[in-house]
Amino acid sequence: MAKSNKPIFWGLFAAGGTVTAFVTPALVLVTLFAAMRFNMDMFTYESIHAFAGWWLGKLIIFGVILVSLWHAAHRLRVTVHDFGVRADKQVAIIVYSLAGLGTLLTLVYLLRI
Amino acid sequence: MSSKPYVREVSKTTWFMSQPRYKRYMAREVTCIFIFAYTFLLIVALARLAEGQEAFEAFVQALGSPLGVLFNVVVLIATIYHSMSWFNVTPQAMPIQRGEEFVPGNIIVGAHYGAWAVVSLIILFWGM
Numbered sequence: 001m002a003k004s005n006k007p008i009f010w011g012l013f014a015a016g017g018t019v020t021a022f023v024t025p026a027l028v029l030v031t032l033f034a035a036m037r038f039n040m041d042m043f044t045y046e047s048i049h050a051f052a053g054w055w056l057g058k059l060i061i062f063g064v065i066l067v068s069l070w071h072a073a074h075r076l077r078v079t080v081h082d083f084g085v086r087a088d089k090q091v092a093i094i095v096y097s098l099a100g101l102g103t104l105l106t107l108v109y110l111l112r113i
Numbered sequence: 114m115s116s117k118p119y120v121r122e123v124s125k126t127t128w129f130m131s132q133p134r135y136k137r138y139m140a141r142e143v144t145c146i147f148i149f150a151y152t153f154l155l156i157v158a159l160a161r162l163a164e165g166q167e168a169f170e171a172f173v174q175a176l177g178s179p180l181g182v183l184f185n186v187v188v189l190i191a192t193i194y195h196s197m198s199w200f201n202v203t204p205q206a207m208p209i210q211r212g213e214e215f216v217p218g219n220i221i222v223g224a225h226y227g228a229w230a231v232v233s234l235i236i237l238f239w240g241m
Binding site for chain 1: 158
């Protein structure tokens with residue numbers, strides 16, 4: 001049987017779609033409230049640093065960013081095709097490289113906290 | 114009889130404008146651009162967090178600029194649209210069978226909306 005990398009990308013895509021659907025709107029609300037100085041006790045350095053310094057917090061942050069990136073990258077690849085760009089290979093290389101870079105950076109920053 | 118095949122000219126770039134359901138499909142697909150961009154914003158936040166308190170607070174300050182607020186608002190609308198479109202198709206994406214019958218679609222969708230509300234409240238309280 002021919003081997004395919006499809007299940008891996010498809011799995012990340014499905015997990016990412018579900019995670020972003022549940023989590024992202026509320027996350028954006030938090031950063032929006034923080035940006036608007038809605039509540040000065042919100043999204044403070046101390047609280048976020050404490051969460052990101054906790055091993056489970058690191059794992060949650062890494063998981064959310066990982067699947068969001070790969071979900072969006074996969075979907076972006078399809079969307080670019082839908083807008084009439086017929087260069088799937090190049091597009092795939094660009095979007096998956098960005099997702100890979102983002103994953104790597106997330107890992108590096110999390111380990112520094 | 115003509116041997117010439119019937120070929121309809123379909124635009125590669127504006128094909129989705131012809132039908133409302135295609136437009137809705139594209140609207141949902143386009144939300145991924147905002148999710149992608151927002152995820153990189155989160156990565157920048159992590160980078161500033163790793164740099165220290167001063168860098169992180171400068172980042173939050175910059176986020177409060179009109180452009181930062183506008184970006185968050187646009188992303189919020191896009192992600193809510195993505196979530197609703199994602200949950201609305203769950204009965205088709207993962208039908209649940211109980212014996213002979215399938216669980217009605219509105220129960221599956223409703224359960225997802227309920228869970229969404231709980232998760233969102235937890236995140237908001239965590240952020241507070």
